[in-house]
Amino acid sequence: MKYRITHRTTYVYSSRVVVSHHAARLRPRDTETQRCQEFSLSFDPEPDLLTEHTDSFGNLVSCFSVQKLHKQFEVISRSLVSLTPVLQPDPLQTPPWESVAAMFRDPVAVDLLDPCQFVFGSPLLIHEMPLREFALPSFTKGRPVLAATADLCRRIYREFVFDPKATTISTPLNEVLEKKRGVCQDFAHLAIASLRAMGLPARYISGYLRTHPPAGKPRLQGVDASHAWASCFVPGFGWVDFDPTNNCFTSLDHITVAIGRDFSDVSPVRGIITGGGRHTVGVGVDVEPVVS
Amino acid sequence: MSSLFNDYQPEGFFDEVFSKSGKARPHYGAMLDSIGSLTPSDYSTRQKAVDAAFLRQGVTFTVYGDDQGTERIFPFDLMPRIIPQREWETIEAGLIQRITALNLFLNDIYHGQKIITDKAVPAELVLTASHYRPEFRGIKVPHGIYIHICGTDLVRDGKGDYYVLEDNGRCPSGASYMLENRNAMKRAFPGLLQQLPVRPVDAYGSMLRETLAHLAPSGVLDPAIVVLTPGIYNSAYFEHCYLAKQMGVPIVEGRDLILRNDRVFMRTTKGLEQVHVIYRRIDDDFLDPQVFRKDSLLGVPGIINAYRKGNVALANSIGTGVADDKAVYALVPKMIKYYLDQDPILPNVETFLGVEPKECSYILDNLDKLVVKAVNESGGYGMLMGPHASKKERAEFGERIKSNPRNYIAQPVLQLSRHPVFVDDHFEGRHIDLRPYVLCGDRVRVVPGGLTRVALKKGSLVVNSSQGGGSKDTWVLWDDPLDMPAETTPPAA
Numbered sequence: 001m002k003y004r005i006t007h008r009t010t011y012v013y014s015s016r017v018v019v020s021h022h023a024a025r026l027r028p029r030d031t032e033t034q035r036c037q038e039f040s041l042s043f044d045p046e047p048d049l050l051t052e053h054t055d056s057f058g059n060l061v062s063c064f065s066v067q068k069l070h071k072q073f074e075v076i077s078r079s080l081v082s083l084t085p086v087l088q089p090d091p092l093q094t095p096p097w098e099s100v101a102a103m104f105r106d107p108v109a110v111d112l113l114d115p116c117q118f119v120f121g122s123p124l125l126i127h128e129m130p131l132r133e134f135a136l137p138s139f140t141k142g143r144p145v146l147a148a149t150a151d152l153c154r155r156i157y158r159e160f161v162f163d164p165k166a167t168t169i170s171t172p173l174n175e176v177l178e179k180k181r182g183v184c185q186d187f188a189h190l191a192i193a194s195l196r197a198m199g200l201p202a203r204y205i206s207g208y209l210r211t212h213p214p215a216g217k218p219r220l221q222g223v224d225a226s227h228a229w230a231s232c233f234v235p236g237f238g239w240v241d242f243d244p245t246n247n248c249f250t251s252l253d254h255i256t257v258a259i260g261r262d263f264s265d266v267s268p269v270r271g272i273i274t275g276g277g278r279h280t281v282g283v284g285v286d287v288e289p290v291v292s
Numbered sequence: 293m294s295s296l297f298n299d300y301q302p303e304g305f306f307d308e309v310f311s312k313s314g315k316a317r318p319h320y321g322a323m324l325d326s327i328g329s330l331t332p333s334d335y336s337t338r339q340k341a342v343d344a345a346f347l348r349q350g351v352t353f354t355v356y357g358d359d360q361g362t363e364r365i366f367p368f369d370l371m372p373r374i375i376p377q378r379e380w381e382t383i384e385a386g387l388i389q390r391i392t393a394l395n396l397f398l399n400d401i402y403h404g405q406k407i408i409t410d411k412a413v414p415a416e417l418v419l420t421a422s423h424y425r426p427e428f429r430g431i432k433v434p435h436g437i438y439i440h441i442c443g444t445d446l447v448r449d450g451k452g453d454y455y456v457l458e459d460n461g462r463c464p465s466g467a468s469y470m471l472e473n474r475n476a477m478k479r480a481f482p483g484l485l486q487q488l489p490v491r492p493v494d495a496y497g498s499m500l501r502e503t504l505a506h507l508a509p510s511g512v513l514d515p516a517i518v519v520l521t522p523g524i525y526n527s528a529y530f531e532h533c534y535l536a537k538q539m540g541v542p543i544v545e546g547r548d549l550i551l552r553n554d555r556v557f558m559r560t561t562k563g564l565e566q567v568h569v570i571y572r573r574i575d576d577d578f579l580d581p582q583v584f585r586k587d588s589l590l591g592v593p594g595i596i597n598a599y600r601k602g603n604v605a606l607a608n609s610i611g612t613g614v615a616d617d618k619a620v621y622a623l624v625p626k627m628i629k630y631y632l633d634q635d636p637i638l639p640n641v642e643t644f645l646g647v648e649p650k651e652c653s654y655i656l657d658n659l660d661k662l663v664v665k666a667v668n669e670s671g672g673y674g675m676l677m678g679p680h681a682s683k684k685e686r687a688e689f690g691e692r693i694k695s696n697p698r699n700y701i702a703q704p705v706l707q708l709s710r711h712p713v714f715v716d717d718h719f720e721g722r723h724i725d726l727r728p729y730v731l732c733g734d735r736v737r738v739v740p741g742g743l744t745r746v747a748l749k750k751g752s753l754v755v756n757s758s759q760g761g762g763s764k765d766t767w768v769l770w771d772d773p774l775d776m777p778a779e780t781t782p783p784a785a
Binding site: 019021023048049051053055056057063065067105106107108110113116117119120121261265270271272274 | 405408409411414415416419420426427428429430550551552553554581582583586593594597600601
């Protein structure tokens with residue numbers, strides 16, 4: 001499966017901006033089942049400075065600064081990504097969740113240190129929330145870790161309403177838990193914090209969904225902008241991505257862009273400006289399958 | 293002995309000046325001969341003159357969350373604390389060993405994490421330290437040094453043995469008071485310091501400048517150095533100005549700096565001037581809104597990219613707060629063993645970790661005997677003095693520990709050493725600690741002396757200036773005046 005992706009971010013300012021600095025994580029990742037074959041960024045106006053580095057989670061970060069007066073700024077990323085089907089382990093054959101949690105208590109095996117950094121609280125997901133209570137019904141005694149995660153994913157999908165008006169980027173998780181409403185980012189955070197509350201590692205994935213569903217299939221939630229989902233760790237297999245907003249494991253419809261502990265590690269474009277007054281942001285994402 | 297000390301009682305504590313038998317310790321002899329001849333009213337007059345001078349010069353400190361006005365003078369007690377050469381040599385060696393290990397540790401956890409993969413320290417403690425910055429892993433810092441300026445707190449117990457209480461590897465403050473205290477002594481007792489072989493501290497400004505200049509990007513011969521302050525409302529603003537003045541460098545706020553082509557420039561009346569080294573007194577969180585807290589107005593957007601590129605140096609580096617986490621503090625002896633294969637010269641205070649279930653239940657069972665501290669607080673905030681707390685306070689704290697054990701550690705209550713302090717018209721014993729300043733540049737140097745902090749409230753064990761503590765001048769007394777090391781020797785080429 002191949003996709004051609006266009007992701008446009010436009011800032012319009014009410015007064016002129018003197019200097020703006022942006023950091024973007026827009027390049028789709030290379031994973032075992034995904035290859036980013038082409039990637040380019042274009043800008044208007046052209047930035048005076050453009051540099052790239054890889055962050056500690058392996059995401060490519062593009063930093064660009066505009067140092068002349070401007071009243072709007074646009075960055076468009078274009079990429080061509082090919083996907084092969086994700087092989088999922090049989091959830092019922094995965095080890096009991098308790099034994100997985102035990103592996104992440106000290107001393108942790110050297111080869112588990114990388115997933116280990118996703119067990120603890122992170123900038124947006126501090127530990128003191130009553131999430132263990134929320135997670136517990138899914139984590140019954142001895143239940144295989146992936147079966148328990150799938151159940152958690154299903155419960156979030158059933159018990160919560162997808163409502164773009166209910167939350168903002170900075171709505172805390174306990175409010176989401178109370179209102180039972182939110183968007184993909186909230187549901188991914190909820191799943192991640194629940195897994196961590198049980199002592200299990202969980203990662204945050206930002207990415208895209210294909211815009212138009214294959215014939216006869218329903219249109220998925222979250223297609224018009226960046227999407228977000230979560231990933232849990234199965235020892236002996238690796239990370240398994242699941243999407244609580246659509247109640248599924250990911251496969252050929254989900255394109256991974258960046259990986260982190262929570263949204264704060266992967267925000268697609270964040271910037272700091274001097275001047276500018278009020279500003280509005282427009283985001284447009286288009287994911288088209290390429291017919292070979 | 294002089295009349296000033298006639299009624300003075302060590303009351304069973306380890307007293308810095310008087311031994312159990314009531315005799316003055318030899319290293320205090322010469323100083324007591326001179327000060328001791330004063331009458332109480334004479335002494336009192338000099339103390340008042342110093343207080344007035346501090347107020348006039350604005351040697352002040354801000355106490356947050358206090359109704360009595362925010363800015364106040366940092367109380368200064370005129371009688372100096374004296375450390376003999378033999379003791380100082382141990383302290384100095386211990387501090388150099390410790391800072392060396394801490395810098396190796398920080399370099400390691402921000403690169404290969406060998407100390408974790410070798411299981412010398414538990415992964416969880418390091419990865420959950422709230423000042424650990426995974427986003428900073430893999431970035432090369434100048435000369436591999438993370439902590440350039442460290443203010444390590446030392447205490448002495450009831451037997452007079454020195455212990456490390458905490459390391460301050462972020463933005464330790466107090467060096468300006470160390471310098472001002474010495475100046476005050478010289479004014480209050482003219483000529484006294486000249487007669488005694490006391491190691492000078494006034495080279496601190498040039499030592500600090502040398503340390504910072506050492507970090508400059510290679511090829512820059514005459515680096516531009518600045519002090520970056522959060523501004524006039526910060527509790528240590530006096531110190532930021534003072535140190536800038538001592539070094540002869542500009543003091544700037546975030547808005548005075550601007551990024552161009554991943555280089556940092558200072559706005560001046562003559563246009564933009566490039567800056568090579570920043571002594572920043574702003575916490576990591578506020579330093580660069582593009583990387584850390586987005587709502588920070590104090591920082592400089594893009595500065596981390598410039599740092600990553602090696603176009604500007606920061607002192608201290610990013611993420612050094614891991615070492616300030618009080619649970620990570622407990623691992624320092626292991627770091628010294630692991631990196632240097634040595635035993636610590638200066639021991640840690642025995643520390644129980646909330647995150648270890650067995651130690652946590654010990655803490656909860658012994659709250660009345662222990663000092664409990666939140667791992668990331670400093671300045672005496674967020675702690676419980678078990679023996680002095682009420683039953684209700686202890687119960688409340690117990691609940692907090694249970695709900696977030698990783699956030700707490702506990703230590704036995706040390707009977708900190710005491711020193712005579714002038715109260716009204718006579719001397720009384722008060723508990724003290726010592727914060728020496730360690731500088732890491734081309735070599736590690738310890739300023740001889742440091743800031744002796746005094747818990748001014750009778751019986752109190754909390755010396756922090758933010759909790760109303762005061763300070764003393766600290767003398768390192770050398771045996772042979774001709775043998776004194778010169779503080780200002782230029783580093784070997």
